[in-house]
């Protein structure tokens with residue numbers, strides 16, 4: 001929940017406003033040309049919150065971060081479909097799993 | 107093992123209504139939700155046979171996002187509600203998702219008594235070491251000397267070990283892992299759902315926005331790295347000398363006992379016996 005946090009006099013962060021603000025939804029502009037079927041790693045920018053976990057833990061350097069924190073697929077050929085990004089994304093916003101490995105996939 | 111794709115996972119989410127979810131950027135709750143869904147998908151349990159019960163807190167919002175039967179109850183009381191559901195419909199797989207405050211502070215009493223009765227619940231305690239939702243008050247699991255909004259000069263309280271508490275109270279399947287080890291959480295959840303008796307899975311998680319910021323633990327990735335580097339599997343603990351394992355989070359199944367009678371079983375037997383009329 002994004003909330004306003006402020007430093008108190010003792011330097012401890014305190015909560016200023018308890019009302020949850022509405023999450024800003026990112027526009028779909030980035031990498032919009034990449035469709036689910038064409039790219040080895042697909043990022044749902046509508047849900048991504050730019051936490052950087054996928055970029056930090058991708059073992060192959062497939063992913064990189066733009067200056068504003070947006071993850072993008074920098075080296076698509078490097079992806080080994082280890083699914084680390086799938087598993088560790090808190091927002092269900094990225095998939096590097098091999099397509100066709102799951103019976104529910106279309 | 108066929109992998110569980112995001113597409114499958116998205117079928118278990120309340121996809122159109124609730125997303126993107128309310129949790130902060132980098133919060134581990136989403137990762138744990140993913141692990142639980144993967145566990146259920148792998149066991150191929152129909153959505154309608156799962157009852158997900160939670161209390162109040164950031165972690166407890168999980169029940170809102172997963173498309174099972176859900177009950178979002180009162181702060182501290184999910185286990186009480188879950189006990190009622192399990193008694194009425196023993197065939198249901200009841201999964202309780204609760205925070206550290208929810209389970210061990212206000213709900214501590216329900217927690218120990220569910221463990222004592224060995225009722226077949228799967229209790230997933232997401233331990234982020236703080237009260238996240240209400241702005242960072244210390245919880246019974248906040249490490250001593252750490253900071254929280256209600257202990258600005260450092261916490262003087264000793265800490266509850268959630269797993270030891272569950273073992274002491276009589277839970278028959280107790281395991282611990284961290285959000286970083288998401289495959290382990292998935293496997294433990296699977297085992298816990300299948301275990302006939304009270305199972306507790308403690309998942310150490312990261313709250314980068316409240317706990318992390320107050321204690322200068324770095325960003326979400328840094329906190330996840332800490333989970334990786336400061337935890338050790340149960341097997342490794344047995345091999346290593348004590349000084350190397352001191353202060354580390356021990357991951358693994360800490361207790362498993364299938365010989366203790368399960369509560370709804372005992373109750374069904376009692377009903378059966380009374381029906382036959384030979385209770386003298």
Ligand SMILES: Cc1ncc(C[n+]2csc(CCOP(=O)(O)OP(=O)(O)O)c2C)c(N)n1
Pocket residue numbers: 162163164165166180181204205206207208209234236237238239240245
């Ligand atoms: C009876 C009652 N007391 C207090 C509260 C306020 N409250 C809401 S969430 C919460 C703490 C939740 O902390 P925890 O269970 O650790 O979950 P987290 O948010 O950290 O995931 C509190 C005290 C409440 N909702 N109801």
Ligand code: SF4
Pocket residue numbers: 041057058059060061062063078079080081082083084085086095096097
């Ligand atoms: S699947 Fe693995 S290699 Fe591919 S982008 Fe994700 S983390 Fe990197």
Ligand code: SF4
Pocket residue numbers: 043047048049050051052053054055071088089090091092093094132
């Ligand atoms: S882990 Fe998920 S939410 Fe975080 S930056 Fe990557 S895609 Fe976005």
Ligand code: SF4
Pocket residue numbers: 001128129130132133134135164165234238239312313314315316317
């Ligand atoms: S306050 Fe902490 S636990 Fe709650 S959503 Fe934010 S990061 Fe997660």
